[in-house]
Amino acid sequence: MIEIMEPSDWAVRFEFERGGYTLPEQARFMKRDLDFCLDVFDYSQQSTHDVIAKNKKTPKPMQTYPDGSSKSMLIDASTTDRYRVCRSNVTRHIVKQEQDFYIGIVTQGECTVTLGDKQLTLRQFDKFFCPAGVDSIEIETMEGVEIIECYPPLPVSQPA
Secondary structure: OOOOOOOOOOOOOOOOEEOOEEOOHHHHOOOOOHHHHHOOOOOOOOOHHHHHHHHOOOOEEEEEOOOOOEEEEEEOOOOOOOOEEEEEEEOOEEEEOOOOOEEEEEEEEOEEEEEOOEEEEEOOOOEEEEOOOOOOEEEEOOOOEEEEEEEOOOOOOOOO
8 A cells, every 4th residue: 555645834734753753732633622633534335346446537538659568547637636646557667758757666676777877676656756858767677667756736827
């Protein structure tokens, strides 16, 4: 499971102690009271079927690479305007070109990512950052690799 959320300073914390540090009371609920905190939950009874139907996303194919690898959209503007999430399934070797920066999370398999003369070997649960403006990166794998990619939102069109 990967938790992906919009970048924000707003946080309601339910873990008050971690690693020997106790969070001060005023920092737990953004200086609000407990009732405010409890309002963030939906307490309505829902069946498992209803929760899945409401929240499960169907991947939308975006790109197929020459080696059979693919890229699919998981979360787009129809879900949120705060970020985008894609999944790349690489079977052998691809050259990846993106317009925007992204954070990649290896969720299955392992690979080698090459940018210029730099190489990085990544395994399951490793993360990497690909900055905007990179012409291309190469991803190579022997057994296949799945990478979840977290992108910024698309720019809002400005009226003419």
